[in-house]
Amino acid sequence: MQQKEQLRQFIASNLIVFEDEADLKDDDNIFQLGYVNSLFAMKLLNYIESEFDVKIETEEMDIKNFSSINNIMALLDKKLGVKE
Amino acid sequence: MSNIVAGLKDDVANITFDIQKVRQFVNEEIRPITSEFDKNQQIPETLISKLAGQGYLASNFPTDFGGLGLDPLQYGQLTEEIGRVSPAVRSVLTVHCSLVGESIMRWGSEQQKNTFLPKMASGEKLAAFALSEPSVGSDAGSIATSYVKVDNGFVINGKKKWITMGARANLLLVIATSEGRVSAFLVDSNTVGVERHQIMDMMAGRAAYTAEISFEDVFVPDENLLGNEGGGxxxxxxxxxxxxxxxxxxxxxxxxxxxxxxxxxxxxxxxxxxxxxxxxxxxxxxxxxxxxxxxxxxxxxxxxxxxxxxxxxxxxxxxxxxxxxxxxxxxxxxxxxxxxxxxxxxxxxxxxxxxxxxxxxxxxxxxxxxxxxxxxxxxxxxxxxx
Incomplete structure (x- = not known):
């Protein structure tokens, strides 16, 4: 839960729309809704790898895995579960 | 580690980064002949070999792959020193080391890194980044060059334009699309179906081998897909x-x-x-x-x-x-x-x-x-x- 909140705060701090234009929900596709631009995809990837100490493999580089808070958490849960 | 990589590693082991040595190299090997580059609209092959010999063609690569392992500041300083004297030679670093080299280092499989990076370090492979098209510049997501999946690989069709080093490079990082999915491919420029023409007499970058490149049914093996399909x-x-x-x-x-x-x-x-x-x-x-x-x-x-x-x-x-x-x-x-x-x-x-x-x-x-x-x-x- 703490990780999810941390992730939400990171995405919220990188929105390219004003706060009142974005009601960020866990299943929102942040790219399709225009909340972030494509440059953010790299920033998000670097953040996830460094902040959560995981290595995202090439086969996991599907934008769907990073398109919403829930999708990112699902990937993280899988990665951290494997790690444990 | 392959013999090529091991050999390159030994070769660069004694090269330590010293900006004064870079200046000396630039002043002795590039400055005296730089005015000829624009006239001839090319960079002498001997100079490209010398760049490789100094490790500059792999300046930002890890030493394991024959590089100098420069940090971003050192790499920037190297770029500045070369760029002051020859924008054309600097453009080699931009596309070969930065655009293509960094992409392979970040997204390449171990096999791709071992295959391409040592050859790029030695100058055997000179790379170019093929994204822009006759009708697509800033709106890079709208590229028209397409690919289809076939047995054991992909087939690319389309046209690229304004590709720096495109007429000289023998390794092309080509961006293509298929049903809305954009992917990146490492393409040998000698592959059947690849045609290249240098765009001459440009206002700038006359010696940067800027090219128009067409791809007609160009086959690229599976192992040359860079990164994930759709992640291009x-x-x-x-x-x-x-x-x-x-x-x-x-x-x-x-x-x-x-x-x-x-x-x-x-x-x-x-x-x-x-x-x-x-x-x-x-x-x-x-x-x-x-x-x-x-x-x-x-x-x-x-x-x-x-x-x-x-x-x-x-x-x-x-x-x-x-x-x-x-x-x-x-x-x-x-x-x-x-x-x-x-x-x-x-x-x-x-x-x-x-x-x-x-x-x-x-x-x-x-x-x-x-x-x-x-x-x-x-x-x-x-x-x-x-």
Missing amino acids: FTYVVNTALDHGRYSIAWAGLAVAQEALHAMVKYARKRKQFGTGIHNHQLVQEMISNAVVNVEAARALCVKAAKLRAEQHEDATIHTTIAKQFASKTANTVASDALQIHGANGFTSEFIVEQLFREAKVFEVIEGSTQILHQVIARHGLTTFHK
Whole structure:
């Protein structure tokens, strides 16, 4: 839960729309809704790898895995579960 | 580790980065012949071999792959030193080391890294980045070059244009689309169906082998897909352009610094109205502006370098800021340097003629000034409101 909140705060701090234009929900596709631009995809990837100490493999580089808070958490849960 | 890699590692083991040695190399091997590059519209092959011999073609690669393992600041300094004297040779670093090399290092499989990076280090493979098309520039997501999946690989069709080093490179990183999915492929330029034509007599980059490249049923094996299928734009293109922007930031600084030297040298020597023109206050204003802006551009480039070394999450936006400012600075300083030279500045006898032409391209490539303004403005609007 703490990780999810941390992730939400990171995405919220990188929105390219004003706060009142974005009601960020866990299943929102942040790219399709225009909340972030494509440059953010790299920033998000670097953040996830460094902040959560995981290595995202090439086969996991599907934008769907990073398109919403829930999708990112699902990937993280899988990665951290494997790690444990 | 392959024998090639092991050999290269031994070769570069004794090469330590010393900016004075870079300056010496540039002054001895590039500066005396640089005026010939534009005339011949090519870089001598012997010089490309010498660049490889110094490790510069793999300056940012890890030593395990035959590189010098330079950190971002050192790589920027190398780019500046070479860029001051030859934008064409600097463009080799931009596309070969930054755009393609960094993309392979970030997204390549171990097999791809072991296959391509040592050959790129030795100069056996010279790389180019094939994204732009006749009708697609800034809107890179709208590329038309297509691919289809076939047994054991992919088949690419389409046309690329304005590809720096495209007419000389023998390894092309090609971005293509299939049903809305954009992917990146490492293509041998000698593959059947690849045709290349150098675009001659350009205003800038005449020796940078800028090319139009067509692909007609070009087969690329599965193992040459870089990254994931569908990840070509979001990951590979963004990685490449981020590194390309970093390189162009230093390239802009390089031209600005060289133009500053040229304007000062000329202003100290030239006499009008019975005195050196350096005594004229409006000439001094141009020199003052150049000094301030070059220092500011350098500070932004160094800040970007430090953030990149830390892998800081703000490295990309600060790279964008550095590129935007340094490329503008290159133009204003080169323009003022030419102004100070008067009519002499329009002749190839003086370096400012070339600097003035070359500076403009920095405002167009790796994100135009206008596109970068939008990115930076959006960053500002969402950052500085609290």
